[in-house]
Amino acid sequence: MSADKKNLSSSYTLEQLRHSTAHLIAHAVLELFPDTQLTIGPATTDGFFYDFLPTRNFKLEDLPSIEAKMHEIAKRNLGIEHTQMSKEEARKLFKDNRFKLELIDGIPGETVGIATQGDFVDLCKGGHVASTGQIQFFKLNAISGSYWRADKTNTALQRISGTAFFSKEDLEMYEQKKEAAILYDHRKIGKQLDYFSFHDEGVGFPFFHHKGKIVLNALRHFMRSTLQDAHYCEIETPAMLSDELWRCSGHYEFYRNNMYFSNIDEKNYAVKPMNCPGSILIYKERPRSYRELPLRLMEFGKVHRHELSGVLHGLFRVRAFTIDDTHIYCTLDQIEQEIVKNIGIVTKVMKKCGIDTLQIFLSTRPEKAMGSDEMWTAAIDGLKNALDKAGLPYTIAEGDGAFYGPKIEFKFTDSMDRVWTCGTIQLDFFQPENFNLQYVSSDGSLKRPVILHQAIYGSLERFFGVLLEHYKGHLPFWLSPVQARILTISEEQKPTALALFESLKKHLRIELDTSSETLASQIKDAQLHKIPWMIIIGKKEVENNTITLRHVDGKQEFGITKEILIDRIQQLNA
Ligand SMILES: [Zn+2]
Ligand SMILES: [Zn+2]
Incomplete structure (x- = not known):
């Protein structure tokens, strides 16, 4: 941890840093797009957002230039001042922004808080770092739609969200975890490995393919x-039971908004939620x-x-x-x-x-x-x-x-x-x-x-x-839909491979690679399918009546006999 970070993080909370970063993005957006209307910009559990009413919709391509402008303003190292102002004065200051005017009306008392950095002012109840120069490690993540006061009947706004940390390492760690979560999203893995899918014809009801099943x-x-x-x-x-039962159990009273109902022989039924x-x-x-x-x-x-x-x-x-x-x-x-x-x-x-x-x-x-x-x-x-x-x-x-x-x-x-x-x-x-x-x-x-x-x-x-x-897609052996695949180095080993496949298939879920691809590309394909074992047969293996066992992580074991293999399988499946 750098000395700077230590000082900063002991003087301020992440929330203060992130809320200050929200001001920074508003400041940058106004310099880049002067007619944008500002609304609110709070810190959230893992970052911050700011809701804007832009004159033209922001696109993802705008984020790098907004980020660059934020860094530029940060470098100006402007002091962030927080003062109280009379509501009357504040109304004059924000006379062209109906959102801020509405906010001012909603604040109790005669004064409101104002945050100032350089020539940028925002309505704000306070809680900042001391200057824009202290905001260094931030990242804008997304643009999404929102509504004024989160009410669909109000003006549609655009939300830019991001996050900020006290150190480069913390920001990097956050980004790594975020990338991993995207990379290993089970929806993505499930599709790649042909485990399950979702369809508009049954929203929220998963379809399990053979391997997922x-x-x-x-x-x-x-x-x-x-x-x-x-x-x-x-x-x-049964999947469906009468209404009376659900009334008796109390589910009807407390849970009916989450239940599906139907009618059979003029009697009301509900599909069981429990x-x-x-x-x-x-x-x-x-x-x-x-x-x-x-x-x-x-x-x-x-x-x-x-x-x-x-x-x-x-x-x-x-x-x-x-x-x-x-x-x-x-x-x-x-x-x-x-x-x-x-x-x-x-x-x-x-x-x-x-x-x-x-x-x-x-x-x-x-x-x-x-x-x-x-x-x-x-x-x-x-x-x-x-x-x-x-x-x-x-x-x-x-x-x-x-x-x-x-x-x-x-x-x-x-x-x-x-x-x-x-x-x-x-x-x-x-x-x-x-x-x-x-x-x-x-x-x-x-x-x-x-x-x-x-x-x-x-x-x-x-x-x-x-x-x-x-497991990032690599399920334990006993759960893997395909536990092993037999690969051969050349055509000559195919008969041996087929015989081994026939004798092993009652012991584990196994496939035989019948392609005429090179061993390297057969291995690559088995890895892609996250198959835990590759059973490799080449000329030497045929001669010695053994196999080479290659694990998905690349580790290889040579000279394995069929008996050892079956023993291993039984242990792993036990
Ligand atoms: Zn503020
Ligand atoms: Zn129960």
Whole structure:
């Protein structure tokens, strides 16, 4: 860190720097395009923007010249002054700008703040660096449309956004991460690798191609066998259920704007946005005994939720997705053992996905909550004891639980420093009460079970997208749609390659490169498709009855026999 940066960043906040950079862009735009009307220019979480009413629309090609002008003004090292001015004077100053006049009217009191640098003035409540010379490391990123006061019925404006940092290194790091995020955007990878696509004919509903479906199936298969081993029972419930059920569960009241409705035989139905009510109907189907508890009903439940088109984002935010959704019906005493089990499963599943470090959050009773103090205390103690038994550190999110119960959330930080939730277990006192769930206890009396809602991948589709970005397209071996491809050096090895392909295909997902391209271009193509293994056969390999194993990172292993290879595959797929 340079001494300058240290001084600057200890004297000012990033917000002050970025807000000052917003003034700087307004100043530059006015010098370049004098008739532009200025509106507002705040700092944002990762930069700043300024909204303009230009005389002609700005284009991306304008950004370099605006940036250059900003640097020029910065070099003038103008002092940034902030003073108070009477509203009357300010109205005169901004008499030709109806936006500023409107802002002045909205400010309480008799005076308003004015920022001045050289001959540039702006209405402003303050918070700047000392001079334009302190603004050195900034970048303009985008031009987008906006509206005055974010209201579509108001004047359409143009927003130029950018960011600023105290040092060159910080700006560069920001740009690298931004480039990586663009480069490894799962939407782009999904298209390149033929995994999935989106179509206007079904906005927000992903289409999974054969290779993408292989990944989803692998995720599903692993979860299914893990949960089966842990004595979970798989069920399936209908995609559409009657209106009355959704009214009873409370979804109709609180969630109907996100639900799709239909009418069958003059009865109203809704497509399920959640799987809980369906599972509950199975629980209620007959009287339950304490001997059956805990009853763990799991379902790969596909839900549909109406999301606004503006918030849709690849597989991260869709209108239809599948949840690995378990509802555990148990007694208050069984919560702890179930959580211990759940922690074990989450850890195992995430480890299999290559995620070793999890952050755990325990959300406790909010101010407004249902259920007795006793129930809450017992439940939270159960959760804490389970976490302590597992020896895992956790953070308590005091009062962050839902009104109907506390929850545990597992999160991980990906390779681009973004935090994702991978696993939640939510306790629920409400639905058992709501649906009058019961079990016959050992003394013959009727008691109320609690429900634990458990999801580990959460949305399988979203989890797939997260893994794609985290691994920059290189999925772990067991998830790769094509795990290996056989390459040959010349035509002569093709018969050996075909025989090997036939004998390996029951062990892994394998392809045979039948092209007559050079080995170098065969390798390049396999790398492009992010295939983890290249099995190379040349003259020497045929003679020795071995192969050369080339990994996607370029590492090569020579003289590998078929037996060693199969052994390796079994380990990796295990
Ligand atoms: Zn200001
Ligand atoms: Zn649920």
